[in-house]
Amino acid sequence: MLNLLPTIKNRKDFLDITKNGLLSPQYGLVLQCKINNEHDIRIGITATKKIGNAVTRNRCKRKLRTVANDILKNFAHKNNDYVLIARNTTYDRDINLLKEDLIKALKKIKKYKN
Secondary structure (H helix, E strand, O other): OOOOEEOOOOHHHHHHHHHEEEEEEEEEEEEEEEOOOOOOOOOEEEOOOOOOHHHHHHHHHHHHHHHHHHHHHHHHHOEEEEEEEOOOOOOOHHHHHHHHHHHHHHHHHOOOOO
């Protein structure tokens, strides 16, 4: 089994990140981030009904999960919670372009490390 990042499961945590965290919208995704001293990196992924039906939303979430596990493990600051929100363009966007979008978003909120 792959070594995946732990996920954010509680609605309360999602709302806290939305209310008090940093925001970085990009063409293929939206990144929200908040410092969390209790855990290492955790990720949360959302796709609203505005994106499409369940099949479309699940495909978008799978793409974002893959991108997050590739990029955040290696290039994101530790002790942060990250929420990735799918956009209408996520479904058709190439996975490599989504990775570039995530790197740009991390740089914008100053959470990117080499």
